[in-house]
Amino acid sequence: MITTLEPITYKFEPANLSPNDYKSDLHPIWCPGCGDFGVLASFYKAVAEQHIPTEQLVVVSGIGCSGRFPAFVNAYGLHGTHGRALPLATGVKMAHPELVVVAAGGDGDAFSIGMGHVPHAIRRNVDITYIVMDNEIYGLTKGQASPTSPVGMERKASPYGTVETPINPLLFALASGASWVGRGFSSRPKELVDLVKAAMQHKGFSLVQVLSPCVTFYDTYDHFKQISKPLPADHNPRDRMSAIKYAMDEATLYLGLFYQEERPTYDEGYAAKRAQAAKPNYGIKEIMGKYMR
Ligand SMILES: Cc1ncc(C[n+]2csc(CCOP(=O)(O)OP(=O)(O)O)c2C)c(N)n1
Ligand code: SF4
Ligand SMILES: [Mg+2]
Numbered sequence: 001m002i003t004t005l006e007p008i009t010y011k012f013e014p015a016n017l018s019p020n021d022y023k024s025d026l027h028p029i030w031c032p033g034c035g036d037f038g039v040l041a042s043f044y045k046a047v048a049e050q051h052i053p054t055e056q057l058v059v060v061s062g063i064g065c066s067g068r069f070p071a072f073v074n075a076y077g078l079h080g081t082h083g084r085a086l087p088l089a090t091g092v093k094m095a096h097p098e099l100v101v102v103a104a105g106g107d108g109d110a111f112s113i114g115m116g117h118v119p120h121a122i123r124r125n126v127d128i129t130y131i132v133m134d135n136e137i138y139g140l141t142k143g144q145a146s147p148t149s150p151v152g153m154e155r156k157a158s159p160y161g162t163v164e165t166p167i168n169p170l171l172f173a174l175a176s177g178a179s180w181v182g183r184g185f186s187s188r189p190k191e192l193v194d195l196v197k198a199a200m201q202h203k204g205f206s207l208v209q210v211l212s213p214c215v216t217f218y219d220t221y222d223h224f225k226q227i228s229k230p231l232p233a234d235h236n237p238r239d240r241m242s243a244i245k246y247a248m249d250e251a252t253l254y255l256g257l258f259y260q261e262e263r264p265t266y267d268e269g270y271a272a273k274r275a276q277a278a279k280p281n282y283g284i285k286e287i288m289g290k291y292m293r
Contacts, residue, residue: 009169017048026038029075035212038186039210040072043104046193046196047100054287056099057073059076062080062114067140082114086118086130090121090266103130104131106132106134106138109228111146112147115229117191122207124266139214139217144157150166157250174244174247178205181247184259186210196208196241230255239259240261
């Protein structure tokens with residue numbers, strides 16, 4: 001059981017919906033067996049168990065097979081441009097802090113073209129959940145190496161094997177100061193439901209890396225099954241150094257909640273500034289006057 005520090009309380013009338021009620025009319029067009037099916041099913045359950053009304057939920061993505069995610073959810077959705085899920089999600093959250101905002105996408109979308117946005121969402125601590133379906137490849141464009149592909153990966157587009165050292169998404173997030181970091185596996189749906197729920201309940205930016213194999217271009221099911229296991233029971237998710245130690249282990253892909261901490265969110269910070277600016281004698285003229293000589 002994953003506990004949250006101070007569960008978020010959204011201001012909405014709880015909905016009484018089943019996971020099926022969160023399915024849109026569109027049937028996923030992913031290849032049979034794609035890991036993203038498991039992620040989507042876990043997501044339906046996670047939002048149903050939190051009783052989130054469909055009109056309070058927004059799912060935002062960039063481009064990729066996994067980027068189709070919002071289309072399959074009965075909620076507001078935004079299928080944006082490649083790598084831009086986080087700025088879009090940030091904009092939605094800042095304009096409507098009362099909404100539950102989730103960004104979803106792939107390893108390429110997140111850590112290749114979208115990488116410039118990740119540390120900024122982390123440091124701002126925007127109150128959104130980012131679900132990254134990591135299949136260690138570009139699925140949509142037929143199997144090119146991604147930033148999480150292992151060294152030496154031989155595919156059609158890299159016939160002699162890749163040479164770059166992969167990015168370790170959790171290590172990167174932890175080193176950047178992320179306030180919530182976890183890892184799940186599409187083949188372990190029960191744990192994934194709890195993990196996604198805990199991420200969404202966290203007040204601040206949460207990154208969920210989900211091992212989600214691409215059966216068509218890079219089938220890592222057996223490999224992920226062999227090398228993944230839950231974090232040890234004595235791991236303290238308030239201990240960043242312990243989280244970093246487990247994230248650095250590349251021989252074992254640990255699953256579960258690595259790290260969580262409470263700190264002010266971006267929308268809270270801005271709301272406070274807005275309130276400050278509304279005070280008498282605190283308009284832009286008075287403030288700018290301070291700096292004019
Ligand atoms: C600006 C731009 N550059 C490149 C592309 C081509 N493109 C589409 S999806 C993609 C990679 C997707 O990989 P990933 O994010 O891992 O998603 P997956 O398909 O594996 O779920 C690329 C390079 C694009 N659509 N837009
Ligand atoms: S190409 Fe890969 S990532 Fe895309 S739908 Fe098929 S199995 Fe999934
Ligand atoms: Mg991918």
